[in-house]
Amino acid sequence: MTNRKNVKRLVYIAIPAMVVLLIGAALTIYFWQMRLQKPVEMNMAHHQMAAGMTDMADMEHMEHVAGMENSSAAEGGVSCVSLTAPDSSAPIRKFDLTAARTTLKLDNGKAVEAWTFNGSSPGPELRVKEGDRVVVTLHNKDIEDGVTIHWHGIEVPCSQDGIAGVTQDTVPPGGEFTYTFIAPAPGTYWYHSHQMSSIQVGKGLLGAMIVEPKEGSESDTTTSETTALYQQLGSSMLVNGSTQGLAVPGRPGDIVRLRLINSGNETMEFHVDGAPFRVVAMDGHDLHEPGQLADTMVPIGAGQRYDLLIQVPATGKVVVGSPSAKSLPITIGSGSEPHHSEGGQPFSFVDYGTPSPNDPIPQVQPDRHFDLELGQTLFVKSINGKAFGEIPPMIVKEGDHVSITVSNVGGGDHPFHVHGHVFRVLSKNRVALRGSPVYLDTLLTKKGETYELYLEADNPGLWMVHCHNLKHASMGMSMMLNYEGITTPYRVGTQSGNLPDL
Numbered sequence: 460m461t462n463r464k465n466v467k468r469l470v471y472i473a474i475p476a477m478v479v480l481l482i483g484a485a486l487t488i489y490f491w492q493m494r495l496q497k498p499v500e501m502n503m504a505h506h507q508m509a510a511g512m513t514d515m516a517d518m519e520h521m522e523h524v525a526g527m528e529n530s531s532a533a534e535g536g537v538s539c540v541s542l543t544a545p546d547s548s549a550p551i552r553k554f555d556l557t558a559a560r561t562t563l564k565l566d567n568g569k570a571v572e573a574w575t576f577n578g579s580s581p582g583p584e585l586r587v588k589e590g591d592r593v594v595v596t597l598h599n600k601d602i603e604d605g606v607t608i609h610w611h612g613i614e615v616p617c618s619q620d621g622i623a624g625v626t627q628d629t630v631p632p633g634g635e636f637t638y639t640f641i642a643p644a645p646g647t648y649w650y651h652s653h654q655m656s657s658i659q660v661g662k663g664l665l666g667a668m669i670v671e672p673k674e675g676s677e678s679d680t681t682t683s684e685t686t687a688l689y690q691q692l693g694s695s696m697l698v699n700g701s702t703q704g705l706a707v708p709g710r711p712g713d714i715v716r717l718r719l720i721n722s723g724n725e726t727m728e729f730h731v732d733g734a735p736f737r738v739v740a741m742d743g744h745d746l747h748e749p750g751q752l753a754d755t756m757v758p759i760g761a762g763q764r765y766d767l768l769i770q771v772p773a774t775g776k777v778v779v780g781s782p783s784a785k786s787l788p789i790t791i792g793s794g795s796e797p798h799h800s801e802g803g804q805p806f807s808f809v810d811y812g813t814p815s816p817n818d819p820i821p822q823v824q825p826d827r828h829f830d831l832e833l834g835q836t837l838f839v840k841s842i843n844g845k846a847f848g849e850i851p852p853m854i855v856k857e858g859d860h861v862s863i864t865v866s867n868v869g870g871g872d873h874p875f876h877v878h879g880h881v882f883r884v885l886s887k888n889r890v891a892l893r894g895s896p897v898y899l900d901t902l903l904t905k906k907g908e909t910y911e912l913y914l915e916a917d918n919p920g921l922w923m924v925h926c927h928n929l930k931h932a933s934m935g936m937s938m939m940l941n942y943e944g945i946t947t948p949y950r951v952g953t954q955s956g957n958l959p960d961l
């Protein structure tokens with residue numbers, strides 16, 4: 460009798476109480492995140508004063524910044540809008556990209572509701588040559604919340620960076636915006652919307668951008684090259700829009716350059732079966748004297764690009780694959796099936812390749828230093844314990860040599876992405892890099908790792924710095940790198956509808 464009473468009590472009181480508690484917790488998390496990601500109005504040039512600086516020179520610098528803020532307010536400062544590509548007689552390459560809601564029929568027969576550029580996801584691969592003047596007009600057909608395009612990895616002028624609420628207003632349905640910039644060093648890049656990025660990139664608003672060298676082919680030894688853009692489109696994992704993998708033609712002896720782009724949110728680990736390979740570029744930047752690798756797994760963080768050089772062996776066939784995209788192998792050539800591996804040792808750039816002769820950077824004394832801890836607090840993915848809008852910006856002035864220490868203290872892999880700049884990795888876990896110099900725009904960090912980075916403040920503007928797991932960015936892991944005296948007429952928030960990282 461008592462037992463039955465206890466059971467009844469459990470059913471009628473304890474379980475509903477649990478349910479109420481769970482709903483309460485879920486609502487708290489939801490509103491907490493909405494508060495962080497949907498401020499009413501925020502000026503990203505002035506949302507917080509500088510902090511996180513460490514020495515006396517920095518304290519003086521801060522006072523100087525305070526002075527600048529006043530004088531720039533009085534004089535109007537320099538608007539991000541006025542920072543545009545220089546006039547030049549460079550050849551002009553024009554493109555039009557139209558963002559639209561599309562029902563995509565995938566090659567496995569499945570239909571998905573996607574948001575596309577020119578009717579496909581990924582959008583068209585934009586190919587230009589180093590030094591070209593690239594002119595891209597974005598049209599928004601019917602994406603209600605608006606769209607922008609960010610040129611991932613390309614050092615564009617501030618006004619062309621495509622950040623809703625920082626460098627422009629989100630482009631509404633029926634609207635358009637023309638981006639103009641000079642194509643940088645040859646390499647593998649990509650583009651994507653930076654309005655509600657975690658939603659819009661997941662829906663398909665992205666594509667590859669390849670900058671070719673000025674003259675001739677990528678290298679004299681390369682027979683062919685292939686871009687392989689991996690993406691998560693809703694519940695489907697795709698490579699170049701396919702659910703079936705890629706077949707790359709190749710004959711024994713051919714040398715194939717594979718441009719791997721990870722546009723998803725999770726780290727992908729690649730293995731190469733059937734032939735040794737070289738990592739010839741990371742994030743579009745060539746490595747110096749990259750050595751031959753075998754039994755090596757290559758982890759590619761969200762937003763990163765790796766260019767692999769693979770020679771087709773006498774047996775005829777190479778398979779490049781990833782456990783996180785088992786159904787999407789890249790098959791190069793044809794012949795007997797190579798022995799399947801999971802890759803072996805993880806690729807390490809700490810001692811890969813050789814140092815460049817006359818390497819200038821290791822001697823440079825930094826003018827500014829910042830410490831950033833990527834982690835999580837109860838409800839947010841955080842930087843130094845704070846979330847987007849609350850994280851003080853890194854404030855620099857043009858010409859500064861800037862060093863940044865980035866530590867991942869938990870909450871998953873955090874691919875650390877800096878807009879408008881390429882940074883150099885100086886050390887990993889306090890061990891100085893002793894191979895090729897490594898220049899990146901996105902650095903994969905794993906829990907417990909610490910990296911020292913160096914960048915030159917040579918591109919005045921207001922720049923986002925965020926985790927490229929865009930879900931983490933939407934949960935708070937996003938901040939600014941601001942140059943003194945640069946202003947913006949645009950605002951982030953619900954009033955303007957500009958929500959770059961939602």
Ligand SMILES: [Cu+2]
Pocket residue numbers: 840871872873874926927928931932936
């Ligand atoms: Cu992250």
